[in-house]
Amino acid sequence: MLSIKNLKAEIEGKNILNGINLEVKAGEVHAIMGPNGAGKSTLSSVLAGRTEYQVTDGSVSYFGKNLLEMSPEDRAREGVFLAFQYPVEIPGVSTVNFLRTAVNEKRKYLGLEPMEATDFLKMMREKMELVEMDKSLTSRSLNEGFSGGEKKRNEVFQMAMLEPKLTILDETDSGLDIDALRLVSNGVNKLRNKDNAFIVITHYQRLLDYIVPDFVHVLYKGRIVKSGDKELAKELEVKGYDWIKQEVEAAQ
Amino acid sequence: MTEEVNIIDKVTQQEYKYGFTTDIEMDTAPKGLSEDIVRFISAKKKEPEWMLEWRLKAYRHWLKLEEPHWQNFSYPKLNYQDIIFYAAPKEKIKLDSLDQVDPELLKTFEKLGISLTEQKRLTGVAVDAVFDSVSIATTFKEQLKEKGVIFCAISEAVHEHPELIKKYLGSVVPYTDNYFAALNAAVFSDGSFVYIPKGVRCPMELSTYFRINAENTGQFERTLIVADDASYVSYLEGCTAPMRDENQLHAAVVELVAHEKSEIKYSTVQNWYPGDKEGKGGIYNFVTKRGSCEGAYSKISWTQVETGSAITWKYPSCILKGDHSVGEFFSVAVTNNYQVADTGTKMIHIGKNSKSRVVSKGISAGHAHNSYRGLVKVNKNAENSRNHTQCDSMLIGNRSGAHTFPYIEINNKSSQVEHEASTSKIGEDQIFYCNQRGIGTEEAIGLIVNGFCKEVLNQLPMEFAVEAQKLLAVSLEGSVG
Ligand SMILES: Nc1ncnc2c1ncn2[C@@H]1O[C@H](COP(=O)(O)OP(=O)(O)O)[C@@H](O)[C@H]1O
Ligand SMILES: [Mg+2]
Numbered sequence: 001m002l003s004i005k006n007l008k009a010e011i012e013g014k015n016i017l018n019g020i021n022l023e024v025k026a027g028e029v030h031a032i033m034g035p036n037g038a039g040k041s042t043l044s045s046v047l048a049g050r051t052e053y054q055v056t057d058g059s060v061s062y063f064g065k066n067l068l069e070m071s072p073e074d075r076a077r078e079g080v081f082l083a084f085q086y087p088v089e090i091p092g093v094s095t096v097n098f099l100r101t102a103v104n105e106k107r108k109y110l111g112l113e114p115m116e117a118t119d120f121l122k123m124m125r126e127k128m129e130l131v132e133m134d135k136s137l138t139s140r141s142l143n144e145g146f147s148g149g150e151k152k153r154n155e156v157f158q159m160a161m162l163e164p165k166l167t168i169l170d171e172t173d174s175g176l177d178i179d180a181l182r183l184v185s186n187g188v189n190k191l192r193n194k195d196n197a198f199i200v201i202t203h204y205q206r207l208l209d210y211i212v213p214d215f216v217h218v219l220y221k222g223r224i225v226k227s228g229d230k231e232l233a234k235e236l237e238v239k240g241y242d243w244i245k246q247e248v249e250a251a252q
Numbered sequence: 253m254t255e256e257v258n259i260i261d262k263v264t265q266q267e268y269k270y271g272f273t274t275d276i277e278m279d280t281a282p283k284g285l286s287e288d289i290v291r292f293i294s295a296k297k298k299e300p301e302w303m304l305e306w307r308l309k310a311y312r313h314w315l316k317l318e319e320p321h322w323q324n325f326s327y328p329k330l331n332y333q334d335i336i337f338y339a340a341p342k343e344k345i346k347l348d349s350l351d352q353v354d355p356e357l358l359k360t361f362e363k364l365g366i367s368l369t370e371q372k373r374l375t376g377v378a379v380d381a382v383f384d385s386v387s388i389a390t391t392f393k394e395q396l397k398e399k400g401v402i403f404c405a406i407s408e409a410v411h412e413h414p415e416l417i418k419k420y421l422g423s424v425v426p427y428t429d430n431y432f433a434a435l436n437a438a439v440f441s442d443g444s445f446v447y448i449p450k451g452v453r454c455p456m457e458l459s460t461y462f463r464i465n466a467e468n469t470g471q472f473e474r475t476l477i478v479a480d481d482a483s484y485v486s487y488l489e490g491c492t493a494p495m496r497d498e499n500q501l502h503a504a505v506v507e508l509v510a511h512e513k514s515e516i517k518y519s520t521v522q523n524w525y526p527g528d529k530e531g532k533g534g535i536y537n538f539v540t541k542r543g544s545c546e547g548a549y550s551k552i553s554w555t556q557v558e559t560g561s562a563i564t565w566k567y568p569s570c571i572l573k574g575d576h577s578v579g580e581f582f583s584v585a586v587t588n589n590y591q592v593a594d595t596g597t598k599m600i601h602i603g604k605n606s607k608s609r610v611v612s613k614g615i616s617a618g619h620a621h622n623s624y625r626g627l628v629k630v631n632k633n634a635e636n637s638r639n640h641t642q643c644d645s646m647l648i649g650n651r652s653g654a655h656t657f658p659y660i661e662i663n664n665k666s667s668q669v670e671h672e673a674s675t676s677k678i679g680e681d682q683i684f685y686c687n688q689r690g691i692g693t694e695e696a697i698g699l700i701v702n703g704f705c706k707e708v709l710n711q712l713p714m715e716f717a718v719e720a721q722k723l724l725a726v727s728l729e730g731s732v733g
Contacts, residue, residue, distance in 0.1 A: 092703025
């Protein structure tokens with residue numbers, strides 16, 4: 001579904017991604033780990049189409065299409081979903097209203113009629129139940145005054161509503177207590193199927209106890225410097241990132 | 253940020269949907285202003301002597317005044333000898349018969365979404381349609397009359413209800429009030445008159461639709477609404493004008509009088525032609541709007557959605573004379589390209605326990621400037637009065653400006669006045685967040701701006717709230733790429 005080749009990107013003349021290679025197939029869960037400042041959020045931003053970042057080299061193909069040429073909204077409509085590390089607040093716009101707009105914009109893109117209000121509300125109820133989302137949150141202004149955990153749960157709820165093919169979770173676990181972590185992970189696990197894929201970005205391996213990955217990659221200085229299975233995450237948990245850093249320095 | 257500069261650079265001409273002109277034979281006054289012109293207008297309307305006298309007094313007073321230029325914007329000194337002060341469609345219209353209205357005029361209002369013909373009228377809304385200097389038609393007059401409600405052109409009221417006009421015209425905004433109020437009193441052509449008798453709740457929304465059509469003319473309408481004891485009325489005005497390269501002056505006066513326990517809700521959706529993206533043309537919207545809460549427990553509520561005009565300059569105000577009277581001002585002012593808005597309110601507390609509330613939302617894009625100017629004045633005897641003002645500005649791009657000028661004058665220790673203000677920028681982050689959910693940038697701005705203005709939009713009558721929401725989005729079209 002996704003094929004990233006030698007992807008390089010910079011911001012304000014500063015190189016952040018220095019040649020990323022990654023293949024993601026339907027049904028897979030890839031974890032990307034790495035120290036702060038490694039470029040994890042940059043990678044997710046570039047995939048989602050944030051134009052502040054300039055891609056200087058490489059290619060990204062998504063279902064055979066050149067992802068980098070698509071507008072951010074078209075990427076979303078084609079099924080790319082990013083659960084943000086820091087979800088923004090939009091005062092005065094309820095989550096319901098926001099999602100109805102999003103769902104209908106996607107439908108328009110796909111040549112479908114807007115959803116009937118009753119069908120939409122039914123879908124809302126089902127998905128809310130699925131990800132154990134609090135009903136009161138959806139009528140409040142989007143993310144405004146939400147706790148960190150509520151914001152992240154709202155991201156997972158939006159994911160459930162938009163039914164993406166490729167989901168990128170950017171440190172969805174950070175700032176969550178153990179209960180919220182379990183809720184968020186359960187939501188993700190329920191939405192996993194053979195046709196969709198996940199890139200789970202995290203700093204800690206804790207999340208990976210709940211969302212079990214097929215592959216684990218370590219990102220450091222804008223490169224994937226090590227790949228393995230879920231055991232690699234455990235090793236990192238015990239040993240930290242320093243040994244990886246040393247290995248990389250030594251190789252240079 | 254780079255993204256934002258990029259987006260703003262792509263500013264495109266927004267479509268002004270109402271920019272067409274109507275080709276119709278007009279009866280116009282010669283250009284310029286003099287006592288003769290004032291007499292000409294009065295004669296056209298076959299006015300009684302007392303009305304002419306009032307106009308002439310106003311005109312003579314106006315001659316002594318200087319055009320004001322203290323605002324937070326500049327405009328060229330206007331040449332009053334170059335303006336046409338009266339223009340009316342030639343066809344002589346009998347106001348009580350719609351069949352005799354020129355079909356060209358009916359078509360014009362039809363195109364503006366205002367149907368005056370029986371079958372297609374907005375249900376639950378009575379409309380007075382004003383075209384340049386005259387009222388064309390007023391719908392549902394008979395039904396309203398049954399309840400004793402008077403809703404007619406002000407020129408008609410001068411003939412039909414002289415006692416009410418003599419009593420109330422100029423009682424809230426005297427011609428001595430300011431330069432443009434004096435000018436309006438001298439040359440006002442038409443507008444609406446509303447009277448709600450004691451104890452009557454007006455059974456439908458009342459609405460006036462103003463259309464400027466003729467070239468080089470000014471529009472000087474005058475609206476007077478009187479709510480007698482324990483009555484209620486909700487009134488809405490809308491307006492549009494053709495696209496022209498010259499600026500056109502619109503200097504209206506609106507007076508509201510609320511007697512004991514009555515309530516007037518006055519809503520405006522202002523969409524005069526704003527000028528093009530280089531700032532050429534557009535309406536100068538210099539308006540005096542004021543309401544007087546005469547009686548105890550009376551209430552006046554102003555709601556305005558200002559999206560049009562090259563310059564909008566107005567401060568709909570409340571004089572809270574009655575004890576326990578209430579004044580409200582809810583405003584959204586959107587400026588794009590080179591538009592300017594200097595708007596706000598005055599809340600004058602005179603009665604004891606009087607309350608006022610101000611919610612102002614200013615949105616500025618392109619090179620536009622948006623100022624909130626508000627006065628809260630509490631007189632010595634206005635014990636326990638309260639005001640809460642909330643004033644929020646939103647900037648789109650980095651070439652627009654927002655300014656706040658709150659004036660507070662309190663002469664009474666038991667009163668409480670609070671002012672809150674905020675300025676935010678539509679963040680790139682917010683837009684990107686919407687984009688990432690499949691919502692395009694224009695849609696996203698519409699969503700964010702409507703969210704920002706929600707508190708004010710919620711005040712509009714249902715029939716118009718949806719229209720206003722769309723209008724906000726359209727006004728900002730092209731403000732980002
Ligand atoms: N908008 C920006 N402007 C300048 N530098 C940035 C910007 N965004 C990220 N960076 C830099 O890029 C590097 C990678 O950041 P990021 O992708 O957020 O890392 P991670 O998510 O792995 O912690 C950091 O050194 C950070 O300071
Ligand atoms: Mg990050």
